[in-house]
Amino acid sequence: MNESLDQLKEAQHVPLAQLARNTAYELILTFILLFGVTTIVRWVIGPSLISRSIPQIHAELVLVGAGVALLLAGLILSPMGKASGGHMNPAISLAMWRFGVFPGAGVVPYTVAQLLGSVVGVLAARVVWGEVIAERPVVYAALQPGPLWTIAELFAAETVSMAVIVLIVGICLADDRVARLVPWVVGVLIGTAIAVLGTSTGGSVNPARQFGPAVMSGETHFLWVYLLAPMVGAVIGAWLRQTIQHRRAVLTHRLCGTQPDGRRLSDVPPSKPPNYLVQRTGSQ
Numbered sequence: 001m002n003e004s005l006d007q008l009k010e011a012q013h014v015p016l017a018q019l020a021r022n023t024a025y026e027l028i029l030t031f032i033l034l035f036g037v038t039t040i041v042r043w044v045i046g047p048s049l050i051s052r053s054i055p056q057i058h059a060e061l062v063l064v065g066a067g068v069a070l071l072l073a074g075l076i077l078s079p080m081g082k083a084s085g086g087h088m089n090p091a092i093s094l095a096m097w098r099f100g101v102f103p104g105a106g107v108v109p110y111t112v113a114q115l116l117g118s119v120v121g122v123l124a125a126r127v128v129w130g131e132v133i134a135e136r137p138v139v140y141a142a143l144q145p146g147p148l149w150t151i152a153e154l155f156a157a158e159t160v161s162m163a164v165i166v167l168i169v170g171i172c173l174a175d176d177r178v179a180r181l182v183p184w185v186v187g188v189l190i191g192t193a194i195a196v197l198g199t200s201t202g203g204s205v206n207p208a209r210q211f212g213p214a215v216m217s218g219e220t221h222f223l224w225v226y227l228l229a230p231m232v233g234a235v236i237g238a239w240l241r242q243t244i245q246h247r248r249a250v251l252t253h254r255l256c257g258t259q260p261d262g263r264r265l266s267d268v269p270p271s272k273p274p275n276y277l278v279q280r281t282g283s284q
Contacts, residue, residue: 019106025084027113027120029075033088034121034141034212035128040067041141042129061198069191076183076255082262086183086255089206090114091230095166096253098238099173111207118212126216134217142213143202144222151225157201158229159236165189165205166237167244169255174241174248176266179257186255205230 014022044050044063054060076086085102087093090111096102122140126133133140145154165186172178172185190205197203204210210226213219241250251265258264 014103014106019103019109022084023106023109023113025080026087026110027117029078029080029084029086030088030114030117030208031121031124033071033075034118034208035124036071036121037068037209038122038125038133038138038141038213039129040064040071042125042133042138046132046138057199058195062195064198065191065194065203068194069187072190073183073187076186082254082256082258082260084110085253087253088114088117089208089230091162091166091205091207091234092169092255094231095170095234095238096250098235099170099241099250099253101173101250102253114208115211118208119215120212122212122216139219140213140217142217142219143204143210143226144219145202146200149200151222154201154222155225155229157197158205158225159233161193161197161201161203161205162230162233163237163240165193166234167240170238170241170250171245173250173252173255173257174245176251176264179251179265182255182257202226205233207231 041064042048044060044067045057050063051060054063072088075081075088078086080086085093085096087096087110090107093102093107093110093114097104097107122133126140132138149157168189169182169186172182190203193203193205195203202210204226207227207230210223214223214226252258254260256262259267
């Protein structure tokens with residue numbers, strides 16, 4: 001058996017109380033994320049000194065991407081992020097289950113919490129910043145594809161983008177030497193998606209990113225694509241990682257790439273790998 005399997009630290013089953021606590025953390029983290037995203041869009045793209053100084057939308061999207069990247073990395077590295085995994089994205093939670101390091105029983109609770117946190121975060125931004133959040137060009141930070149984009153093209157772009165992100169994150173989390181860099185890897189990947197795809201697909205790659213803004217704004221025509229495509233991409237990305245690294249297991253579902261207390265993954269005695277990994281390895 002490959003020694004990376006012996007380094008797996010994540011149990012497939014967690015106590016109900018721990019799962020409930022971590023689910024609550026995901027709700028809070030996603031609330032902060034969407035409040036932050038809406039706030040960034042309000043001040044960078046909405047009427048402000050920044051938008052008047054930088055009228056080019058592509059330059060504004062670079063600023064939005066940089067701001068979201070830093071926010072994401074900070075939330076992943078926060079105490080709550082280290083405890084829950086800092087997913088803030090149903091597609092990431094699904095991918096972690098497919099990697100074999102996150103319990104299947106946690107996927108639905110995490111997803112519900114993330115979607116709910118998204119709505120509450122956008123609502124809080126509306127309360128704090130006022131009517132400007134509901135008006136154009138902010139419109140609750142809701143995303144819309146470019147006018148020339150078809151639904152099929154939007155679905156493909158969101159699927160491929162999420163698959164690439166999951167593939168890269170999974171590869172990084174399978175190596176204890178680079179796992180600690182994952183918060184910044186995630187930030188850079190999402191920030192780049194926003195900057196590059198902002199005027200075409202919106203660069204969501206996160207069902208929770210679009211859910212709250214779409215619900216609050218009523219811009220729900222393409223919502224099903226933004227919800228479903230990243231989930232499909234997550235499954236594809238997890239399959240690709242397993243195909244590429246079939247002898248190396250992902251070590252943790254935590255995007256911080258460490259134990260909850262900040263210790264390196266290799267500093268903890270190895271635990272028994274999930275049954276499905278043992279069975280799959282034995283059949284090779």
